[in-house]
Amino acid sequence: MTAALLEVAGLGAQYGRVVALHDATLAVAAGELVALVGGNGAGKTTLLRTISGVRPASAGSIRFEGRDITRLAPARRVGLGIVQVPEGRQVFAPLSVEDNLRLGAYARGRERSAEGLARAYRMFPALRQKRDLPAGSLSGGQQQMLAIARGLMAEPRLLLLDEPSMGLAPLLIAEIFAAIADLKRAGATILLVEQNATQALKIADRAYVLETGRVVLEGSGATLAQNERVKAAYLGM
Amino acid sequence: MSLLEVQSLSKTFGGVAAVAEVSFELEAGHVHSVIGPNGAGKTTLFNLIAGAVRPSGGKVRLDGADITGLAPHVLAERGIGRSFQTPQIFAAMSVAENVMVGRHLRLDRRLLPSLLGMPAVDRANRAARERAQLLLDQVGLGQEADRPAGGLAYGAMKRLEIARALAGDPRLLLLDEPAAGLNPTETAEITALIQAIAAAGVTVVLVEHDMRLVMAVSDHIIVLDSGRKLADGTAAAIRADPAVIAAYLGQAQ
Amino acid sequence: AQAPIKLGAVLATQGGPSFLGDPEAKVLKLYVDKMNAEGGIAGRKIELVLYETNGAAADAATFAKRLIAQDNVDFIIGGSTTGETMAMVPEIERAGVPFVSLGGASVIVEPVKKWVFKVPQTDRAAVEKVYIDMKQRAAKKVGLLAGSGGFDKSCTDNARALAKTHGLTVAADETHGAQDTDMTPQWTKIKNAGVDAVLYCGFGASSVVVTKNYAQLGLKIPFYHNHGSASTRWIQGSGAAAEGVRLPAEPVLVARQLPDRDPQKAAGVAFGDAYKAKYNEEPSTFAGYAYDALLLMADAIKRAGGTDKAKVRDALETTKGLVGATGIFTMTAADHSGVDVKSFRMVEVKNGAWRVLY
Amino acid sequence: MLETFLQFLFSGITAGAIYALVALGFTLIYNASHVINFAQGEFVMIGGMATVFLADAGWPIWAAAPLAVLLAVAVGVALERLAIAPAREASTVSLIVITIGASILLRGLAQLVWDRNFHTLAPFSGEEPIRVLGASILPQSLWVLGGSLLAVLALGWFFGRTLLGKAVIATAHNRLAAELMGIETRHVMTLCFALSALLGALGGVLITPITLTSYDAGVMLGLKGFSAAILGGMGSATGAVVGGLLLGVVEAMGAGFLSSAYKDAIAFVLILVVLVAVPRGLMGARGAERV
Amino acid sequence: MIRRREARRGGLGALAAVLLVLPFVLPNTYYLNVAILAGLNAIACIGLNLLIGYAGQISLGHAAFFGIGAYVSAILTAGQGWPPVLALLAALVLNGALAFAVARPILRLRGHYLAMATLGLGIIVAIVLAQEVRLTGGPDGMPVPPLVLLGWSPPGEAAWYGIVAVLLWIAAWLSLNLARSPIGRALAALNASEIAAATAGVDVARHKSLVFVLSALYASLAGSLFAHYAGFITPAKAGFLQSVELVTMVVLGGMASTFGAVVGAAILTALPQIFATFHEYETIALGAILMGIMIFLPRGLVPSLARLAGRR
Numbered sequence A: 001m002t003a004a005l006l007e008v009a010g011l012g013a014q015y016g017r018v019v020a021l022h023d024a025t026l027a028v029a030a031g032e033l034v035a036l037v038g039g040n041g042a043g044k045t046t047l048l049r050t051i052s053g054v055r056p057a058s059a060g061s062i063r064f065e066g067r068d069i070t071r072l073a074p075a076r077r078v079g080l081g082i083v084q085v086p087e088g089r090q091v092f093a094p095l096s097v098e099d100n101l102r103l104g105a106y107a108r109g110r111e112r113s114a115e116g117l118a119r120a121y122r123m124f125p126a127l128r129q130k131r132d133l134p135a136g137s138l139s140g141g142q143q144q145m146l147a148i149a150r151g152l153m154a155e156p157r158l159l160l161l162d163e164p165s166m167g168l169a170p171l172l173i174a175e176i177f178a179a180i181a182d183l184k185r186a187g188a189t190i191l192l193v194e195q196n197a198t199q200a201l202k203i204a205d206r207a208y209v210l211e212t213g214r215v216v217l218e219g220s221g222a223t224l225a226q227n228e229r230v231k232a233a234y235l236g237m
Numbered sequence B: 001m002s003l004l005e006v007q008s009l010s011k012t013f014g015g016v017a018a019v020a021e022v023s024f025e026l027e028a029g030h031v032h033s034v035i036g037p038n039g040a041g042k043t044t045l046f047n048l049i050a051g052a053v054r055p056s057g058g059k060v061r062l063d064g065a066d067i068t069g070l071a072p073h074v075l076a077e078r079g080i081g082r083s084f085q086t087p088q089i090f091a092a093m094s095v096a097e098n099v100m101v102g103r104h105l106r107l108d109r110r111l112l113p114s115l116l117g118m119p120a121v122d123r124a125n126r127a128a129r130e131r132a133q134l135l136l137d138q139v140g141l142g143q144e145a146d147r148p149a150g151g152l153a154y155g156a157m158k159r160l161e162i163a164r165a166l167a168g169d170p171r172l173l174l175l176d177e178p179a180a181g182l183n184p185t186e187t188a189e190i191t192a193l194i195q196a197i198a199a200a201g202v203t204v205v206l207v208e209h210d211m212r213l214v215m216a217v218s219d220h221i222i223v224l225d226s227g228r229k230l231a232d233g234t235a236a237a238i239r240a241d242p243a244v245i246a247a248y249l250g251q252a253q
Numbered sequence C: 001a002q003a004p005i006k007l008g009a010v011l012a013t014q015g016g017p018s019f020l021g022d023p024e025a026k027v028l029k030l031y032v033d034k035m036n037a038e039g040g041i042a043g044r045k046i047e048l049v050l051y052e053t054n055g056a057a058a059d060a061a062t063f064a065k066r067l068i069a070q071d072n073v074d075f076i077i078g079g080s081t082t083g084e085t086m087a088m089v090p091e092i093e094r095a096g097v098p099f100v101s102l103g104g105a106s107v108i109v110e111p112v113k114k115w116v117f118k119v120p121q122t123d124r125a126a127v128e129k130v131y132i133d134m135k136q137r138a139a140k141k142v143g144l145l146a147g148s149g150g151f152d153k154s155c156t157d158n159a160r161a162l163a164k165t166h167g168l169t170v171a172a173d174e175t176h177g178a179q180d181t182d183m184t185p186q187w188t189k190i191k192n193a194g195v196d197a198v199l200y201c202g203f204g205a206s207s208v209v210v211t212k213n214y215a216q217l218g219l220k221i222p223f224y225h226n227h228g229s230a231s232t233r234w235i236q237g238s239g240a241a242a243e244g245v246r247l248p249a250e251p252v253l254v255a256r257q258l259p260d261r262d263p264q265k266a267a268g269v270a271f272g273d274a275y276k277a278k279y280n281e282e283p284s285t286f287a288g289y290a291y292d293a294l295l296l297m298a299d300a301i302k303r304a305g306g307t308d309k310a311k312v313r314d315a316l317e318t319t320k321g322l323v324g325a326t327g328i329f330t331m332t333a334a335d336h337s338g339v340d341v342k343s344f345r346m347v348e349v350k351n352g353a354w355r356v357l358y
Numbered sequence D: 001m002l003e004t005f006l007q008f009l010f011s012g013i014t015a016g017a018i019y020a021l022v023a024l025g026f027t028l029i030y031n032a033s034h035v036i037n038f039a040q041g042e043f044v045m046i047g048g049m050a051t052v053f054l055a056d057a058g059w060p061i062w063a064a065a066p067l068a069v070l071l072a073v074a075v076g077v078a079l080e081r082l083a084i085a086p087a088r089e090a091s092t093v094s095l096i097v098i099t100i101g102a103s104i105l106l107r108g109l110a111q112l113v114w115d116r117n118f119h120t121l122a123p124f125s126g127e128e129p130i131r132v133l134g135a136s137i138l139p140q141s142l143w144v145l146g147g148s149l150l151a152v153l154a155l156g157w158f159f160g161r162t163l164l165g166k167a168v169i170a171t172a173h174n175r176l177a178a179e180l181m182g183i184e185t186r187h188v189m190t191l192c193f194a195l196s197a198l199l200g201a202l203g204g205v206l207i208t209p210i211t212l213t214s215y216d217a218g219v220m221l222g223l224k225g226f227s228a229a230i231l232g233g234m235g236s237a238t239g240a241v242v243g244g245l246l247l248g249v250v251e252a253m254g255a256g257f258l259s260s261a262y263k264d265a266i267a268f269v270l271i272l273v274v275l276v277a278v279p280r281g282l283m284g285a286r287g288a289e290r291v
Numbered sequence E: 001m002i003r004r005r006e007a008r009r010g011g012l013g014a015l016a017a018v019l020l021v022l023p024f025v026l027p028n029t030y031y032l033n034v035a036i037l038a039g040l041n042a043i044a045c046i047g048l049n050l051l052i053g054y055a056g057q058i059s060l061g062h063a064a065f066f067g068i069g070a071y072v073s074a075i076l077t078a079g080q081g082w083p084p085v086l087a088l089l090a091a092l093v094l095n096g097a098l099a100f101a102v103a104r105p106i107l108r109l110r111g112h113y114l115a116m117a118t119l120g121l122g123i124i125v126a127i128v129l130a131q132e133v134r135l136t137g138g139p140d141g142m143p144v145p146p147l148v149l150l151g152w153s154p155p156g157e158a159a160w161y162g163i164v165a166v167l168l169w170i171a172a173w174l175s176l177n178l179a180r181s182p183i184g185r186a187l188a189a190l191n192a193s194e195i196a197a198a199t200a201g202v203d204v205a206r207h208k209s210l211v212f213v214l215s216a217l218y219a220s221l222a223g224s225l226f227a228h229y230a231g232f233i234t235p236a237k238a239g240f241l242q243s244v245e246l247v248t249m250v251v252l253g254g255m256a257s258t259f260g261a262v263v264g265a266a267i268l269t270a271l272p273q274i275f276a277t278f279h280e281y282e283t284i285a286l287g288a289i290l291m292g293i294m295i296f297l298p299r300g301l302v303p304s305l306a307r308l309a310g311r312r
């Protein structure tokens, strides 16, 4: 394993008194695609949000390129290239589709944004049709496309994907997974949370299993896909 | 006779037809699915049937009675329940209370007894609470009953949606992507739940992109594409339909 | 030393009516200190308990209760406005405390209430003074313009009621809102009604805007304000637009211009100088009200030989020829106001200053 | 008749331009936070009062006005930093109550630091009214009108054309997602409070020669400005100006043709009618929400 | 649910205890007077909280209902010689009818637009009260005859306190009962998501109208009582600032908390009295305290403190 781009050590997070994350430790090496698997409420979203800094860490540390970013403001982390595609789409409903995309590149300045727009529309032609409509009027799946495209606008160095395939039609899911594989080939580092665990494990280099806020298993994608416990709990077999 | 009859139902938003001239019939007691690409008009179709959006044209009949354009609460009274694609939970209330709201129509809603806190209201509350617990157990949220619903994980919210819709004892239950955000194991649980609901005589209409779930439970599938009905038939027929494969399923299926 | 005399006051120093309460409060503070420095009243110091309102009647009522039940005051001055005063009256009548109001409307003392007295001439008197002057300038049709507060409304009510007895008809009757920014529509309507003279009932910033709008439209109709504008601040604010405007004023406003034989001259000048020295502004009519209320109190307590409430009240009712800033006070059992129209002076703005006409 | 009508119209435009300027300040903070800033009128008051007192102290107007505006901006920033930002978790209504508290506080400070009197400011280009077909309008009204037109153009550009403007709207709509885009939401809020204080104070300087000012001048202006912003559609800069002018003209026409005693009531009836017909105001964003 | 019911019982008990003890610890009638005013405000606020706190429908014109209650009582008793109780009932009927008539069109509006509409309504009422001098005495107000109940008139502060305390307790009791009934849940639900509530069978428009009328009735009752107690009323009591103050009381005490409404009303009634002797610092202190409470206890006093207590 090469030097880790992201190192999470002993991370804890809580909502009031509810502890959502205990002592989570994981690492993602540069260029790696790591999947995070876990049931409802396991703490996957919480982990990603803590890495992005929009939730405070109650314990432990987060290092990016060896630098401690545990207390860094979220915007600064985006500046470093840590970008998240959030769960539940979270599009800016009153703004147009194109404005949503542009905001994806907020931290990068406007020069790159034309190029990025073209790429986004190539990836999701449905969005091009709706570019001037308020994002709130899109269908659920279209909003999900927008959320993914918006995240990619930032040209992330570390991409945190929280259930990117949710609500997408089967054809598109296949495309999304292909696109993720492409991104990885192009050198991006990705931490992927997916309920579509079968596919996620298929393309992942490594994976972690999260249960009630704890990392309980870790291994290569292929190994975990064969693990009996994983199969029963997450793959529906 | 069919339970629900949809006749050339249409809805346009600023010139764009989200649903165009869609017609179909739903047989009582069956599980029906509506599938189609993103933006095909599935959610809009639900919104039209359940009264969240007024149609631009066409008719909807329930048990032969015209229910086109009626308000959602009236339709709820007529026995239509639904869940939302984007969870619409009551964040400040407890999980159980969310479900109890779903039971609103079956409770004593008279003003005076409510104001005076008469025992009848207490009894109704207790019964509703018990019923809620039952439903929560059914969707796997039994442990969460007294938590604020706003703090639920996404997948849990989707299950809460189902429990709340069931609480109204609907005759026709519309479920919009109930398995989104659930992993295959959890989806299998929902699959069983849907089958149980149907077995109890409730007519279910499912919008879902998880084809394993759709194919497992559906007696009848309607395919929408760009607002129009592309196909309509049994699971087997749909699975084999080249148009559906090209537009939606892809070769993988 | 003897226990101090406790003087309670409720004044509207905030919000819209602060043009009334603010100078009144200043005067009370100034003169209570002054009187104490000079040994107090009959050897007893005065202790001022002041509560401030924004003119809200409900607050004034509560403060009246507080002054009586909590602070145990011997005497109450206040209610800058009629509304405040009337809200305080029930409590004051119930508890029996000598009370001098600074409110303008006649309802305060008509019918006579046992414990309630008041300083200002009724606003009816001010309107009468204006109407008499209008008649002298051969006016027949009069236009009214007013703000929407109690002070303004009470003035227009009187103006409407008194028009007939003075042989005038009200041909235009317009209102503006609190802190309105432009009154030219009202003026346009008044102009179109073809009136011979206009009376404005109002105060504060609005009275300046009204005057400026009058000039903006180039109007030449004889223009009167009521005593709400009787302050140098209004003249300064209105600038050239104020030239030629007339209004009925208390003598204190023009004390220096009074003939030497006028009994009010000396007191008025002294009061004006003291006020100006302390606050660096000319006293307004309303400052004079507070001054007179203090005089009435001091006089009554002296004559009553103490602060026994019933005795002080009786003494107040028998006030005779007391020379104040507002007028010369003579109270009777039937008249708890005690000043008459004659004490008003008609003044006109000339070169940015008041000039007494008569 | 024409003359009368024109005079009413000019009066309406004068008042309306003032309302519009105040309304624009509401728009800004609303767009950044969905909060109705009840202290907006106080910014206007501070702009006016500070200018007056600096001018009285001998400062030339060109120096006094910018300084006054600066003071208001400082107050706006302080309000955001000390009161709004720490209450980040608070609901919109709680934030609104904080701004109510701030407006009370600022009024109290103003009467302590300055006084309770009303004050005038010399008009920028003289008092000689401009006459058009027998009706007249003060040159200062044109200053105010020009000011609000400039402000609406600037705001329209800001929200319509700049990424920062979009970031502001994004922050108000979904703070979490905005932060995930790298938007420094705290700075965005501070910026908006600063800008709206600037706008308010600038308005205060422009309108004081017409309306005069006093420590409590902000209350009524805030109320009218809020009404104008809602009438036009909250969040829309153009709407704020249209709403302001319409409100001013309806008041003037109501006072002129119907009843001056009920002119405010007439204006509010109009607002009610408009809202019942168009629930998001004349130019408010049409619903983007769906389920 | 279970826990909440205990809080209700305990809360009502505590309220009763405080109301019972208060007259014995207050040193004089002035304090009683403040307590009575706080109680009347609290009654109005409990109603307003049903609307704002539970149902999430902002009203910036609520003082209008208070004002109408006060003036209908005043005009009917003073001018027409009606018995006060009858006038009070007439005010309730009128306010209820008015609220019912405007509820449907107005409550379709959301958020700030609803705030604006109610504000406009309130201002229109205040303007009418100030302009119709012959009926209302105009801005300077009008006197109101004393309250008479079956030939008995409350002789002083103590009697008034008793009346207000009992009514306040009943008002809180009714509000708490409603809150935990299916209707109360429906209100909370439509507050969170109208479409989801409607889909669950809640007639959103009807429930909004219902709670609007109820809250108007609370305000009307408080207004009528205030008129008789104070003996003199002015239109300011129906004005915009009064409406804002009522909302502030509710939010300060804590939204969706009946006891919060009571505490908020008590605090904001008492604070100006406490600061009254500070003169020019009075408004500054008031503003600062208001801000401070909302910054540090953003959910309002009662819910925030309850949470803190629960955490321990």
Ligand SMILES: Nc1ncnc2c1ncn2[C@@H]1O[C@H](COP(=O)(O)OP(=O)(O)OP(=O)(O)O)[C@@H](O)[C@H]1O
Pocket: A015, A018, A019, A020, A038, A039, A040, A041, A042, A043, A044, A045, A046, A047, A087, B150, B151, B152, B153, B154, B155, B156, B181
């Ligand atoms: N805002 C919140 N307040 C309180 N508790 C919360 C909040 N958000 C999440 N939680 C709790 O934290 C735990 C972890 O939630 P999280 O959303 O991280 O789960 P998840 O693994 O992403 O689940 P899902 O697959 O359903 O998205 C859950 O028990 C959840 O109920």
Ligand SMILES: Nc1ncnc2c1ncn2[C@@H]1O[C@H](COP(=O)(O)OP(=O)(O)OP(=O)(O)O)[C@@H](O)[C@H]1O
Pocket: A137, A138, A139, A140, A141, A142, A167, B013, B014, B017, B018, B036, B037, B038, B039, B040, B041, B042, B043, B044, B045, B085, D289, D290
């Ligand atoms: N309120 C609206 N305003 C404008 N366009 C709308 C609105 N609601 C829906 N649409 C459009 O109608 C089309 C159908 O949307 P709908 O949500 O019904 O799709 P769907 O089939 O549910 O898609 P998905 O699978 O992604 O959820 C989409 O193109 C959407 O953008």
Ligand SMILES: [Mg+2]
Pocket: A044, A045, A046, A087, B153, B154, B155
């Ligand atoms: Mg999650």
Ligand SMILES: [Mg+2]
Pocket: A139, A140, A141, B042, B043, B044, B085
């Ligand atoms: Mg959908």
